[in-house]
Amino acid sequence: MKGNVLIIGLGLIGGSIALAIKKEHPEAWMIGYDVKEEEAELARSLKVIDEIAYSFEEAIKEADLIVLATPVMQTEKILAEISHLHFKENAIITDVGSTKQKIVEYAVKLLKQGVTFIGGHPMAGSHKSGVAAARVHLFENAFYILTPTEDVQAAQVDKLKEWLKGTKARFVVLSPKEHDRITGVISHFPHIIAASLVHQAQRYERENELVSQLAAGGFRDITRIASSNPEMWRDILLHNKEELLQLFDVWLQEMSIVRSFVEKGNSEQIYNYFAEAKQFRDGLPIRTKGAIPSFYDLYVDVPDYPGVISEITGYLAKERISITNIRIIETREEIYGVLRLSFQTEEDRTKAKQCIETYTTYKTYEV
Numbered sequence: 001m002k003g004n005v006l007i008i009g010l011g012l013i014g015g016s017i018a019l020a021i022k023k024e025h026p027e028a029w030m031i032g033y034d035v036k037e038e039e040a041e042l043a044r045s046l047k048v049i050d051e052i053a054y055s056f057e058e059a060i061k062e063a064d065l066i067v068l069a070t071p072v073m074q075t076e077k078i079l080a081e082i083s084h085l086h087f088k089e090n091a092i093i094t095d096v097g098s099t100k101q102k103i104v105e106y107a108v109k110l111l112k113q114g115v116t117f118i119g120g121h122p123m124a125g126s127h128k129s130g131v132a133a134a135r136v137h138l139f140e141n142a143f144y145i146l147t148p149t150e151d152v153q154a155a156q157v158d159k160l161k162e163w164l165k166g167t168k169a170r171f172v173v174l175s176p177k178e179h180d181r182i183t184g185v186i187s188h189f190p191h192i193i194a195a196s197l198v199h200q201a202q203r204y205e206r207e208n209e210l211v212s213q214l215a216a217g218g219f220r221d222i223t224r225i226a227s228s229n230p231e232m233w234r235d236i237l238l239h240n241k242e243e244l245l246q247l248f249d250v251w252l253q254e255m256s257i258v259r260s261f262v263e264k265g266n267s268e269q270i271y272n273y274f275a276e277a278k279q280f281r282d283g284l285p286i287r288t289k290g291a292i293p294s295f296y297d298l299y300v301d302v303p304d305y306p307g308v309i310s311e312i313t314g315y316l317a318k319e320r321i322s323i324t325n326i327r328i329i330e331t332r333e334e335i336y337g338v339l340r341l342s343f344q345t346e347e348d349r350t351k352a353k354q355c356i357e358t359y360t361t362y363k364t365y366e367v
């Protein structure tokens with residue numbers, strides 16, 4: 001497709017969307033606006049955008065597609081600011097915010113003006129922020145939720161999907177309410193829990209500084225998302241207040257149930273609690289069907305000897321396979337250690353598996 005695409009908010013998500021649009025539609029002219037001028041400069045030098053807009057009011061007039069990729073309270077503010085502007089005929093405005101009800105409510109004014117607004121939420125990302133972390137493959141195989149209201153024409157929804165084809169995401173249409181209820185459970189509330197666990201550890205650290213030294217493995221896994229952008233998460237909690245208040249009540253009840261199992265020392269109840277959770281967790285669809293895929297991980301059973309990591313990374317470099325993350329899960333003498341390699345695409349992981357199996361006798365497996 002040809003046309004002008006304006007991205008407002010050139011961070012992780014805005015940048016990744018821009019890269020995906022440009023890849024699929026090389027003739028599109030990508031214009032970017034960010035309140036932080038240095039972020040816009042970086043986006044241009046990384047070729048995420050073709051041109052910087054210094055005022056979005058001007059750029060809007062010429063845009064065929066406008067993507068709002070700012071924290072949700074800022075998106076709300078921008079929607080109010082642009083509601084009196086003139087748009088190009090048939091222009092589509094979409095957003096990428098993690099909440100949908102409030103945003104769609106704010107966008108009603110635009111619809112009244114005859115402009116198409118289609119709420120969107122690509123269900124993939126990471127705890128990183130900023131355009132430097134943007135990746136063309138970020139949304140591959142992820143769900144991408146769209147929340148068009150009844151007055152949006154189906155042809156406009158199809159046009160938006162065509163613009164976003166390069167994300168290689170799977171589009172799903174939901175109502176804003178359904179969206180906020182589901183993401184409340186699987187994304188927003190878990191963020192609160194992750195942050196609360198970190199606060200708890202920090203309090204215990206005052207008693208004994210070994211707490212953070214020993215906080216490895218499981219604690220780091222379950223709290224990874226607590227390293228996300230606080231502004232973005234503050235806004236999400238402010239927007240999805242009603243759903244979250246209900247979830248707090250349900251969670252407190254849940255905690256009091258588990259607490260009573262522990263208080264009574266009831267081994268059967270405790271066992272069943274974990275067994276039932278494991279069964280549901282193990283049955284969750286992985287990656288290609290999951291709601292929030294992270295990275296494509298490959299585990300390699302490696303012996304614990306000096307140089308083993310450089311040996312593996314050397315083979316991967318030889319085959320020009322890039323790794324996004326590398327971590328040793330466990331290394332003890334005499335026991336096989338497990339090396340976790342993360343890749344950005346399924347294809348890279350498959351290539352890495354073949355590469356390691358060709359050059360070494362180490363076992364690899366995907367979890």
Ligand SMILES: NC(=O)C1=CN([C@@H]2O[C@H](COP(=O)(O)OP(=O)(O)OC[C@H]3O[C@@H](n4cnc5c(N)ncnc54)[C@H](O)[C@@H]3O)[C@@H](O)[C@H]2O)C=CC1
Binds near residue numbers: 098125229
């Ligand atoms: N980080 C993630 O994993 C995901 C985030 N989202 C949503 O995407 C949106 C953006 O998040 P990220 O890209 O992660 O954040 P980010 O922090 O990487 O980027 C946001 C960018 O917006 C800019 N910005 C802030 N206020 C602005 C304004 N008024 N006008 C213009 N630019 C402004 C910031 O300077 C920054 O460059 C948020 O609404 C978030 O809820 C959706 C899916 C995943």
Ligand SMILES: O=C(O)C(=O)Cc1ccc(O)cc1
Binds near residue numbers: 225
């Ligand atoms: O880091 C992670 O795994 C995430 O949870 C990323 C994420 C953050 C916000 C969203 O609305 C969707 C995905």
